[in-house]
Amino acid sequence: MTQENAVENTRDDLLKSVPSGTLLRLAPAVLFAVGLILAIGLATASRTNIEAEGRLQFERRAERLVLDIQRRIRRPVFGLKGARGMYRASENVTRREFQAYVESQELDAEYPGVVGFGFVERVPRAELDAHIARERADDAPDYSVHPLSEDEMLYVIKHVVPLDANRDAWGFNLGSEPRRLEAVERAIRTGQPAMTARINLVQDQQDRVGLIYMVPIYKAGTDPKTPEEREASLLGLVDAPILIESALEKIGEQTEDLLRFDIYDVSEDVSSEVLFDFKQFRLREEGLEAEIDDDGGRFRSRENLRIGGRSWVIDIESTGKFDATLANQAPALILLGGLLLSTLLAAVAWSLGHSREHALRLATTMTRDLAEAKARADAANQSKTEFLANMSHEIRTPLTSILGYTNLLRDEGDISKAPPERVNALNTIQSAGEHLLTVINDILDLSKIEAGKISVEKVETPLVQLLAGIEGLMRPRAAAKGVSLHTEFCTPVPDRIISDPTRLRQILMNLIGNAAKFTTKGAIDVRVYVTTNETGGRLRFEIKDTGPGMTPAQTQTLFKPFTQADTSVTRRHGGTGLGLSISRRLAEIMGGDVKLEASEPGVGSLFSLELPFLAVADARLLHESCVTRTAQVEGEDGVAPVPTAPLNLEGRYLLAEDNVVNQRLILFHLKKAGAHVDVTENGREALEMIIAADAAGNSYQLLLTDMQMPEMDGYTLARTLRDRANDIPIIALTAHAMAEDRQKCIDAGCNDYVTKPIDRATLLETCRRWVYANGVRQEIER
Secondary structure, three states, X not given: OOHHHHHHHHHHHHHHHOOOHHHHHOHHHHHHHHHHHHHHHHHHHHHHHHHHHHHHHHHHHHHHHHHHHHHHHHOHHHHHHHHHHHHHOOOOOOXXXXXXXXXXXXXXXXXXXXXXXXXXXXXXXXXXXHHHHHHHHOOOOOOOOEOOOOOOEEEEEEEEEOOHHHHHHOOEEHHHOHHHHHHHHHHHHHOOOEEOOOEOOOOOOOOOOEEEEEEEEEOOOOOOOOHHHHHHHXXXXXXXXXXXXXXXXXXXXXXXXXXXXXXXXXXOOOOOEEEEEHHHHHHHHHOOOOOOOOOEEEEEEEEEEEEOOEEEEEEEEEEHHHHHHOOOOHHHHHHHXXXXXXXXXXXXXXXXXXXXHHHHHHHHHOOOOHHHHHHHHHHHHHHHHHHHHHHHHHHHHHHHXXXXXXXXXXXXXXXXXXXXXXXXXXXXXXXXXXXXXXXXXHHHHHHHHHOOOOOOOOEEEEHHHHHHHHHHHHHHHHHOOOOEEEEEEOOOEEOEEEEOHHHHHHHHHHHHHHHHHHOOOOEEEEEEEEEEEOOEEEEEEEEEEOOOOOOHHHHOOOOOOOOOOOHHXXXXXXXXXXXXXXXHHHHHHOOOEEEEEEEEOOOEEEEEEEEEOOEOOOOOEEOOXXXXXXXXXXXXXXXXXXXXOOOOOOOEEEEXXXXXXXXXXXXXXXXXXXXXXEEEOOHHHHHHHHHHHHHOOOOOOEEEEEOOOOOOOHHHHHHHHHHOOOOOOEEEEEOOOOHHHHHHHHHXXXXXXXXXXXXXXXXXXXXXXXXXXXXXXXXXXX
């Protein structure tokens, strides 16, 4: 062979081993756009969820605040009603008896803000002198009535306790001031506790906002029903003067400075008056000047109260401290994270195209020495493979947290009682995370195909069960849109074949999943045939749908990577456009093909998968006359479904994981399933803990280890344990998802392998399988 021919042959080989460069040029932009759209959606959903959660927290705190204010202001009524009972039970309550009752109430402790309790007597103007004389004779020589007025009836505070703090109010005529008089007359005529409008208490020297609560007392043996009867039966009133700021003292501590509020009296006789100004109150309370939190106000509410017959309004708003407790950074972080992930995905796609173009340039420009050319091409391919493996690890690691904690939030408590906004946010996060994982898996599959690293198994495959499982997954998706899904055998078909079950299932899931995605009415029919031709037996699957169909122009690029039949498809249904391309390439590797047999706009499409056919020696043939659906096959022909393993776990496990977020998530799933789990964050400590447990006769039944840890990684930990003849089952936890990564873990001594993002069901089933294997179950029971 000439040197020129050798160069041409090398170039042709490279051209066959990589996809068209034109196809990959658009990939970075497509993936970046898809990722950015998802990130914006996640950030918006997060912001909505944070806003809803913040509103809910604010409303709960505001409700508690209003109840606390109401309790503090209304509490004196209980003491006043007790005094009323004392007067109704006695023909004459002396000054000393009234004093003893009030002192028993411990006003400072039981009624914050209450200055004292008093007894108010109605005194006709003509009887004023006799009234004063009686009181002075009752051990009160200094008693006098003030201010005097020409009114026909006076309402005089005859008793007040404690006297020293209320001496200026002793003998005060409440009828001399309109606001006090209005409350007195309202209490008498309604028989209910009455509160004054805002006043200044005569005994308060600091000009603070005061109120007086009054309870009427009627003569013993009377039960007045009308205002007139109540006027005639009045014995007097008991009252409680209140300083509202003292009543609400330290209420800021109750709200933890997360809320601020103002109180207004909006009764008709005053229109609107400030009863409590939170900012001024805090300035006086703590002596602050410029340290009051004026920020915030993100949430506001207005509550209405009826207090002592008056109408109050409480305006409440959040403070900057409350707003700071919300996860305000989360949407920005999600958007930033999504931007970084999108950039990584675009870089992966760019790497695919760049590696190919780089290899082509090498092939056309390098010297005729074409050993050096091959070495350079291999190096470029290896760089691409390593880059993809690292990108897979970096993307899968945060996805473990996103998907894991989303499932955790859905599982905790009763999701049906959660606010709709929260459920929608969780669904959005889960759907976007799963979509991103699908994108990553598709790109990795394509890269492995291009690198020639896809290996095909030829093992016994339960065809009927495989089809039944696919139908079980796809039927609910189709049924949700009113679309029926049927699987039927159109020729005699063996129940077991020799094939690669993983790749066969992947291809069929892609084809049937596409049909379920795009079909909105009608039916999806899956038909299975066994045929023969000049090359031998063939197994054929046809997937026919009544979806939108395609034009001839749209079908031209259908099997090309990163393309879809219509640009609106991406907006409505999502996807990378890799599914059909990967399916065809996998089918070709297995010796078959995927084709579009027919498609018509408005009618539907027909896809086919054809593979070489080889039945298991003792396989049973299922005839078309007795089977029309895979679901019936399981019941009627005795092909039992694979039993589902229980998800409860037993025994002592050791988890070695240095990522705190993943550590908490895995620990939660294992403990919830019943396992006893110890945790460490590096391989060296894990080794020491296993040795110590074995020495104490309390060995661990399972080791789960991340493969990339400080001090001693998982590979070294597994090799060291095997070198010490320790046969503890080891499950590798890694975000690397390439086939060679699994083999690397097995070669190091691991028994099994779970990839990140961690799927809870896969994790628990893998643990259960190895804990119950090789007599470990018996060890636990002993």
